[in-house]
Amino acid sequence: MIVRALLTAVAFVALATNCAVAQTAKAAVKNADGATVGSIDLTQVSDGVLVKLAVKGLPPGEHAFHVHAVGKCEPPFTTAGGHFNPGNKKHGMMxxxxxxxxxxxxxxxxxxxxxxxxxxxxxxxxxxxxxNSLYKPEGTAFVIHAAADDYKTDPTGNAGGRIACAVVE
Structure with a gap:
């Protein structure tokens, strides 16, 4: 009976250590007035990070959405620094x-x-x-811009001002 209990315990520990727990993070999206207007849920997946954004109260239209290099969101959100660019690349998906x-x-x-x-x-x-970790010493932030990103102009894509910001926790 004791041997069976020990084998069961060993099997449970082995199973528990083989179960991968997905890394996750959250961020509260705030507008320039400091009001929370949404949330971001982040989950590590095999090929990057799944970003789930839900926001309300934004102006209609097309808006740039970027990861910025500093985890500070003080209006007008310039404290979030430039775009997160650990590979020292040019701006723009194109x-x-x-x-x-x-x-x-x-x-x-x-x-x-x-x-x-x-x-x-x-x-x-x-x-x-x-x-390329979102958990760098200075932190990181997600920023929503006033205008659309043109996907090519370095360094910002002509995305305009910053209207909402979220610090990765």
Whole structure:
């Protein structure tokens, strides 16, 4: 009976250590008034980080959505620094030299001002200690811009001002 209990315990521990727990993170999206207007849920996946964004109260239209290099969101959100660019690439998903790790597709916000999207950013990771980790010493932030990213103009894509920001926790 004791041997069976020990074997069961060993099997349970072996099973538990082989179960991969996905790395996750969250970020509260705030507008320039400091009000929370949404959330970002991040999950490490095999080819990058799954970014789930849900926001409300944004102006309708097309808006750039980027990862920025500093985990600070003080209005007007310039404290978030430039785009997250650990590979020292050019800006723009259409750049022939490769793009910033922080470059992501534009958001299309309908008249309601509410949008929910899921996108995998293959240029970043949640694994600490890696050069492209969202957990760097200065932190990182997600920023929504006033205008659309043209996907080619370095360094910002002519995306305009910053209207919302979220620090990765």
């Amino acid at each position: 750049s022939t030299e490769g793009h910033h790790a922080g470059d992501m597709p534009n958001l299309i916000v309908p008249a309601s001002g509410e949008v929910a999207v899921e996108v995998v950013n293959t240029g970043v990771t949640l694994e600490k200690g890696k050069p």
